[in-house]
Amino acid sequence: MPKHVTEWLGAYHDGELNSARLRQVEGHLAECAECQAELEGMQGLSALLRETAPADEFLPTERFVANLTLNLPRQPEQPQPRKMLEIGWWLIPFSVLGMWIFLQITFSLSSLALAASDTGLLGNNLSWLQGNPLQTGWFVTIMNLFGSQIGFTGQSILSFLNDSDLFIQNLTGQFFWQALLAVSYLGWLASWWLRRRPPSQNPGNFSQS
Amino acid sequence: MLDIKKILKRSWHILWNYRTLWIFGFILALALGGNNLRSNNRSSANDGNNIGQQNGIRLDWDDLRGDTPSEKLNDALRQANEEIQRLRAKYPVEFKMGIAAAITLFVVIFIVSIIVAILRYVAETASIRMVDEYEQTGVKVGFRQGWKYGWSRTSWRLFLINFIAHIPALVLVVVLGLTAWWITSAVLSGVETAIISSLIAGIGLVFLFIFVTVILMVVLYVLRDFAWRMAVLEGTGVMESLRLAAALVKRNWKNVGLMWLVMIGIKIVWAIAFFILIFPLLIVSILTAVGGLLVAILPSLLTAGVASLLSAPDYWPWIFAAIIGFPLFAVVAFSPVLLVSGWGLIYQSSVWTLTYRELKALETVAPAVAG
Numbered sequence: 001m002p003k004h005v006t007e008w009l010g011a012y013h014d015g016e017l018n019s020a021r022l023r024q025v026e027g028h029l030a031e032c033a034e035c036q037a038e039l040e041g042m043q044g045l046s047a048l049l050r051e052t053a054p055a056d057e058f059l060p061t062e063r064f065v066a067n068l069t070l071n072l073p074r075q076p077e078q079p080q081p082r083k084m085l086e087i088g089w090w091l092i093p094f095s096v097l098g099m100w101i102f103l104q105i106t107f108s109l110s111s112l113a114l115a116a117s118d119t120g121l122l123g124n125n126l127s128w129l130q131g132n133p134l135q136t137g138w139f140v141t142i143m144n145l146f147g148s149q150i151g152f153t154g155q156s157i158l159s160f161l162n163d164s165d166l167f168i169q170n171l172t173g174q175f176f177w178q179a180l181l182a183v184s185y186l187g188w189l190a191s192w193w194l195r196r197r198p199p200s201q202n203p204g205n206f207s208q209s
Numbered sequence: 210m211l212d213i214k215k216i217l218k219r220s221w222h223i224l225w226n227y228r229t230l231w232i233f234g235f236i237l238a239l240a241l242g243g244n245n246l247r248s249n250n251r252s253s254a255n256d257g258n259n260i261g262q263q264n265g266i267r268l269d270w271d272d273l274r275g276d277t278p279s280e281k282l283n284d285a286l287r288q289a290n291e292e293i294q295r296l297r298a299k300y301p302v303e304f305k306m307g308i309a310a311a312i313t314l315f316v317v318i319f320i321v322s323i324i325v326a327i328l329r330y331v332a333e334t335a336s337i338r339m340v341d342e343y344e345q346t347g348v349k350v351g352f353r354q355g356w357k358y359g360w361s362r363t364s365w366r367l368f369l370i371n372f373i374a375h376i377p378a379l380v381l382v383v384v385l386g387l388t389a390w391w392i393t394s395a396v397l398s399g400v401e402t403a404i405i406s407s408l409i410a411g412i413g414l415v416f417l418f419i420f421v422t423v424i425l426m427v428v429l430y431v432l433r434d435f436a437w438r439m440a441v442l443e444g445t446g447v448m449e450s451l452r453l454a455a456a457l458v459k460r461n462w463k464n465v466g467l468m469w470l471v472m473i474g475i476k477i478v479w480a481i482a483f484f485i486l487i488f489p490l491l492i493v494s495i496l497t498a499v500g501g502l503l504v505a506i507l508p509s510l511l512t513a514g515v516a517s518l519l520s521a522p523d524y525w526p527w528i529f530a531a532i533i534g535f536p537l538f539a540v541v542a543f544s545p546v547l548l549v550s551g552w553g554l555i556y557q558s559s560v561w562t563l564t565y566r567e568l569k570a571l572e573t574v575a576p577a578v579a580g
Binding site for chain 1: 408412415416419420423424470471473474477478481
């Protein structure tokens, strides 16, 4: 029995063999039932493939990935009001800091302008801006009622107390706003800290923990 | 995502376990005026305003000769000049000595400022490298090795980076100067409408400029902190560090922003704690003041001796002695305040160094996508 021609059967089936090889394969097929069966198998598979609808075109990787992504379960989109709330939440600390900067500049510039006005450098041009009383209510009342009866020392002491009161009032006013902003900021930070999710395991590079 | 809690805890651990860093923290506090974790807790210019106001410290503008503010100003200058000449004739020795003392004070302030500025950048460099090395190898180095880390060209780079970060502040100073000049010119012209309009527009302009500059400086300070770490840990140049830091912050703006917000909160808490701590610290400073006196006494006596040889009569040698001795006395006397301030500064520096390391580590695992 000559050697099987299995290796040439594919080319024979596709009609790609030249005359010498073709004659050799045909001669062998006429005698060998095994190779005939192999050829029939190939012909059957070929017919089956022809019957099946062919793919339109080769799918590029990007398209494949896009199709795959489309078929994956999707995360439900956040509703719009929730997103707005989220943005508003993150704007709080920046607004507080912005207000703090605003107040600092306002206090500094107003004190500078008043100092310039007090030294007379601006003449009377800023007198319409001055709302800062030079005397407290209690001082005016006492001086009106008992001013003539109080001696020089008493008046000096009262004047000093009046100055101190005004100074403390001014300082307290500024301190109040700063304290209010600081508490607001810390309140926001504390609530963020409490509601934040612990970060997933990441490549921490601390040598010791 | 950055693990902020881990970074804060780790920085706390480093602060209490790496005591050599305290020395560099002390130097940083000295250089930054012990200003409490670099928070803007300075008292407002308004604080002392009322006292002066009520005590009647006013320029007798109406008593000056002239019709316009310009003429009144000339009269004020003339009167001041006459007063100086009168004092010079009446107290010739005091006048000369006063000028000499003022020059000495200026020279001392100038020299001390330069020394302190150098020390600051050396300490910044050293603390960044020491924390990084401790994280990498777990090795704690001594003061001498830390000083070697700091005493390098990198410190100079840190200075340049800081200088570039402060350019907007310099521009602001120029704008403030120009606005002041504008308002002064209007006041001197004596035209009421010009004064009012220059005042309103000037204040508005200044307000806007300060506001924008402060916002810009906030961003630049963050960039500067990362650029410093780039320069120290990666050995990059000034512009390269700034460029890389900007890119790093841009890529990780959420993490950096969060850490910045947390650090602001920590600064507020620290400012409150420092305000409470300052009273016991000042009491301790009374004890350290004795040490300050001991340290300052020798240089002061030497200065007094030299000044008396240079024909400074009466009490003047002691004024010169005080000018030289006071900085030494102040450093030792207020060392408890500086030490506690230094803790805050070292903690802050460690937090940013660890943040930088963590961001780099995160990028190594998940490489950044350009743009």
